[in-house]
Structures are given as structure tokens and as C-alpha cells.
Amino acid sequence: MNWAILVLAGLVEIVWSQSIKPTENFTRPLPTALCFVLGALAVYLLSHAMKTLPVGTAYAVFTGIGAVGAITLGILVQRDPFTTGRMAALALIVSGIILARATNPE
Template identity: 75%
Template sequence: MAWLILILAGAVEIAWSQSIKPTEGFTKPLATLVCFALAAVAVYLLSYSMKTLPVGTAYAVFTGIGAVGAIGLGVAVQKDPMSVGRALALALIVGGIVLARVTDPE
């Protein structure tokens, strides 16, 4: 169950990462409120998963999911450039997340 909560926390972090730009430097009140709310939910879910999972593993997986999702959405939605180097970096992050999961003693 902790792994599912951690994956959900990573998904919320992805949404949070996409909510930062619309705040326009935290000058838009509603967008800023959404941004802060998503950040709070992401950290709450992460902390909940840490009741069972090791802190280092949980945080690394959380940030990895967020990074992969943020880059993926940046490429798909914001038309950010994709290069061989970025694709390799994403593959390494995903590989690290998978390795952390399969080697978890839980």
C-alpha cells in the first residue's frame, strides 16, 4: 500500500510542477493557491508512504517520478525539446525507480 501512496504522491508532484508556471512568479492568487495546495498534498502523501518505506528510497522515487513526469509533460504539452541525452537521462531515472522497487525488502 505504501508504494501505491508513493506513486500517487509522485503523480501529484507532477501536477504541482506544472502548476508553478501559471502562478507567474506567485503573482496570480488563484494559481498560487492551487500550486501551494498541490505541493502540500504531494508532501503529505510522501510523508504517509514514509511510515513504511525508508526515507531515502521514498524520496528518491518521489522525485524521480516527478522529474520523469515533468519532463514528459514538458515535451508533450509545452513542446520542450527532446534529445538523445534527455531520453537517456529519463531511462536512467526510470531504471533507478524500478530498481528501488524490486530491491525493496517490503
């Protein structure tokens, strides 16, 4: 169950990462409030997952999911560059997440 919560935390982190830019350096009240709520929710879910998962594994998976999602949405929505290097980096991150899950004793 805590792995599912961890994945949910990572998904919230992806949404949170996309909520930062609309705050315009935290000058817009509603986007800023949403950004803070999403960030707090992501960390809350992460802390819940850490009840039984090792801290290092949980945090690495959490940030990995966030990074993969942020890069992917950056490419698809923000028109960030789509390069071989970025795709290789994504493949390594995803491989690391899979390896962390596969080797966790839980």
C-alpha cells in the first residue's frame, strides 16, 4: 500500500512542478496558494509512504517520478527540447525507479 501512496506522491509532485511557473515568482495569489497546497500534499504523502519504506528509497523514487513527469510535460506542453541525451536520462531514471522497487525487501 505504501508503494501506491509513494506513486501518488510522485504524481502530485509532477502537478506541483507545473504549478510553479504560473505563480510568476509568487506574485499571483491564487496560483501561489495552489502551488503551496500541492507541495505540502506531495510531502505529506511522501512522509506517509516512509512509514514502512526506507527513507532513501522513498525519496529517490519520489523525486524520480517527479523528474520524469516534469521533463515529459516540459517536452509535451512547454515545448522543451526533445534530445537523445534527455531521453537517455529519462531511461536511466526510470530504470533506477524500477530497480529500487524490485530490490526493496517489502
